[in-house]
Amino acid sequence: MPYAVMQMMPEPPTVEQLKAAFRGVPGLTEVDASTLGKNAYGVVVRGFELEPALALKAALAGQGVQTEVVDEAELPKLPESRQVHRADCTPEGLVIYDPMDRSFTLGWQNIWVIAAGMVRTPDFIRVEVRDRPIDTGRYAPPVAYRRETKEEQSDHAVVEIIITRAALRYTLKMDRLDCMSFQYLGPRRTQNWAENFSLMVQDMMQFAPQAAVNRGAYSIQGQGGEPYSLGYPSKGAFYEEIIWILWQMMRPGEETNEIKP
Numbered sequence: 001m002p003y004a005v006m007q008m009m010p011e012p013p014t015v016e017q018l019k020a021a022f023r024g025v026p027g028l029t030e031v032d033a034s035t036l037g038k039n040a041y042g043v044v045v046r047g048f049e050l051e052p053a054l055a056l057k058a059a060l061a062g063q064g065v066q067t068e069v070v071d072e073a074e075l076p077k078l079p080e081s082r083q084v085h086r087a088d089c090t091p092e093g094l095v096i097y098d099p100m101d102r103s104f105t106l107g108w109q110n111i112w113v114i115a116a117g118m119v120r121t122p123d124f125i126r127v128e129v130r131d132r133p134i135d136t137g138r139y140a141p142p143v144a145y146r147r148e149t150k151e152e153q154s155d156h157a158v159v160e161i162i163i164t165r166a167a168l169r170y171t172l173k174m175d176r177l178d179c180m181s182f183q184y185l186g187p188r189r190t191q192n193w194a195e196n197f198s199l200m201v202q203d204m205m206q207f208a209p210q211a212a213v214n215r216g217a218y219s220i221q222g223q224g225g226e227p228y229s230l231g232y233p234s235k236g237a238f239y240e241e242i243i244w245i246l247w248q249m250m251r252p253g254e255e256t257n258e259i260k261p
Contacts, residue, residue: 001050001071001072002046002049002072003071003072004043004044004047004053004075005044005045005048005056005057005068006068006069007040007043007067007244008068012042013037013040013063015037017060017064018037020059021062022037022056022059023059024059024062025055026052027052028052028056038233038234038236038237039234039236039240041232041240041241041244042240042244043075043241044056044060044067046072050069053069057069076243078239078243079168081169081170082098082169083098084096084161084170084171085097085098085100085101085180087161087200088181088184089184089204089207090184092107093105093106093108094106094111094208108207109208109210110164111162111211112249113160113166113169113212113245113249114162114212114213114217115160115162115214115241116157116158116160116216117157117214117216117217117231117238118157118158118216118232119157119232119234119235119238120154120155120231120232121156156173156174156175157175158172158173159171159172159200159201162242162246166246174197181200185199185200198220201217201220202220204217205217212245214241214245
């Protein structure tokens, strides 16, 4: 059965720590540290057999990184997601709008986890590419274009709201052209998209102080800073950290309500 190596603390190990630890495990190399460990935001690695997982745990301990080996079947799953068109923070609750612009109010007491961050994800866009015409020498050949799909990596603001006992989550994805979710700020709304995003995340945490938060959300608590400071290199890193938070919260005797950087 596959095993995962889980961090005991939220700070991800450094690349140097990972490389040094991987050198001490038979069958692993420094290159593996760059690939397997790139999403080490709580979950260091997955899919290991028990023996190499225990060896990696010991090697990481030698680098000052405390971990635990867990049967992957025991890890919590991300709850079902409902897409959110926009969200307004009000004293009565979080007003959630679906893609049809229908709304309902989620009581703040029902929010269990708030995760936010700028997440690097692939975007697929359609572009026009000019074909090279064939010159026969008799006449000017016509210029032709064709449409191709091009992949680009870009950062998107993501907020995940998970309700009590991880029964459901609400996913809000935003970009800099979408300002609808900031209308509720009223006079606090600024011309700076990043500051507005930060204010919204702060409001969520202030209205739901019982909620656990990820490092991305915590990093802008009490600040109006640029949200790129809470960036995640991939969707995997962002969501693995949420799984780690849920794992910490669901462990017997654990009451993790704040994930500090």
